[in-house]
Amino acid sequence: MSQALHRFLQAGQKRIDRVLTKTLDELHDSDATLLQAMRYSLLSGGKRIRPVLAYASAKTIADLSDATDSVACAVEAIHAYSLIHDDLPAMDDDDLRRGKATCHIAFNEATAILAGDALQALAFEALSTAPKLEDRTRIALIRELASASGAQGMVGGQAIDLASVNQQPQLAELQHMHNLKTGALIRASVRMGAIATDSVSDEQLSSLTTYADAIGLAFQVQDDILDVTADTETLGKQQGADIALNKPTYVSLLGLNGAREKAQQLHQSALNSLSDFDDRADVLRQLSAYIVERQK
Numbered sequence: 001m002s003q004a005l006h007r008f009l010q011a012g013q014k015r016i017d018r019v020l021t022k023t024l025d026e027l028h029d030s031d032a033t034l035l036q037a038m039r040y041s042l043l044s045g046g047k048r049i050r051p052v053l054a055y056a057s058a059k060t061i062a063d064l065s066d067a068t069d070s071v072a073c074a075v076e077a078i079h080a081y082s083l084i085h086d087d088l089p090a091m092d093d094d095d096l097r098r099g100k101a102t103c104h105i106a107f108n109e110a111t112a113i114l115a116g117d118a119l120q121a122l123a124f125e126a127l128s129t130a131p132k133l134e135d136r137t138r139i140a141l142i143r144e145l146a147s148a149s150g151a152q153g154m155v156g157g158q159a160i161d162l163a164s165v166n167q168q169p170q171l172a173e174l175q176h177m178h179n180l181k182t183g184a185l186i187r188a189s190v191r192m193g194a195i196a197t198d199s200v201s202d203e204q205l206s207s208l209t210t211y212a213d214a215i216g217l218a219f220q221v222q223d224d225i226l227d228v229t230a231d232t233e234t235l236g237k238q239q240g241a242d243i244a245l246n247k248p249t250y251v252s253l254l255g256l257n258g259a260r261e262k263a264q265q266l267h268q269s270a271l272n273s274l275s276d277f278d279d280r281a282d283v284l285r286q287l288s289a290y291i292v293e294r295q296k
Contacts, residue, residue: 001293005286012052016076017043019069023126030118037107037115038122042080044098049219049291050075050189056283057193057208067196070130071141074123075189078149081119082185084112086158120149130196137198144195148188157181161247169248175217182223183216190284203276210273215288218266222292224249225259230296263292 001009024039051072058068087094087102088109095105104112127141147153157180164177190212194200200208228251250259270288274281 001290002286005283005290008056008283009048009052009290012055012072013048015055015069016048016051016072019073020076023073023122027122033107033111034114034118037103037111038118040106041084041103041115042077042119044100046098047294048076049287050079050185053186053189053212053215053284053287054193054196056287057190058197060208060277060281060284061194061200061204062197065196066131067133068193070126071189071192071196073126074141074145075185075192077119077123077126078145078154079185081116081123082149082154082158084116084119088112091158091162123149133196134198137195140195141192144188144192148184153180153184153188154182157184164248167248171253174248174250174253178217178220179213182220183213186216186219187212207273207276211270211284211288214266214270214273215291218263218270218288219291221250221259221263221266222294224251225256225263226294226296227251228256267292 020042024035024042027035027038054072054075055064055068058064058071083097084103086092087097088104094102096102100106102112103115107115123145124142127138127145130138130141133141149155151159157177160177161181164174169177187209190208191205194205194208227249250262254262267288271285274285277284
């Protein structure tokens with residue numbers, strides 16, 4: 001990882017953590033246990049890839065703003081809600097996330113469900129109250145996140161994933177599932193960061209969308225690789241969980257070397273999509289490399 005990317009990641013992570021903390025602090029009249037569970041899940045660390053992508057995308061087009069912070073807050077709140085629900089006994093039944101007990105273990109199942117519900121609502125509240133946005137831009141952002149989060153996006157992908165246990169889908173079917181389950185929110189993060197600047201052209205947004213689709217799939221391919229090659233302590237979640245659940249993965253379909261080759265192909269596709277951008281897009285280029293080289 002370059003020093004420039006390291007600095008950008010650190011700055012982005014600190015910035016979004018301040019935004020998330022402030023947002024939760026403003027909910028002081030909420031039920032204490034519910035708020036504690038929300039805070040536990042939203043502020044439990046993590047790579048903050050989606051907010052950082054929103055910042056990097058915005059920075060490629062213009063300067064960061066309070067509206068960019070609202071976008072970053074919204075995508076991370078949706079991500080945190082999805083992790084809470086994915087970990088539930090009725091879903092993946094995980095007891096470890098980011099090296100800590102999952103929300104339903106730390107609290108209880110009902111509280112975890114409600115915390116996820118509340119974080120989902122919080123995401124759209126953040127967009128609806130984002131400062132200094134044209135109405136058309138605000139509506140576009142809300143629609144973007146709703147589409148990425150729902151039946152035609154992340155939730156739809158999760159439904160396909162659950163139905164795929166003990167099945168042997170073709171590679172195209174696996175890619176479709178992950179384009180929804182993982183890729184949709186990553187795509188939204190990149191697109192929303194650019195849209196919030198109010199100055200992105202249609203051509204630029206199209207190129208950024210192609211970039212986001214490539215890295216979104218690369219992110220999942222690398223996750224599948226790490227599920228086989230990394231240990232539980234490094235991952236912060238149970239190693240081999242997908243194998244234990246007999247879920248289809250890129251490693252199970254392509255083999256370990258084939259999955260690694262797929263990740264590199266997607267990385268190159270991401271770089272190609274940014275060929276018309278200047279050095280303001282260098283962080284996006286470096287983030288693509290980081291996604292396929294990360295070890296946790």
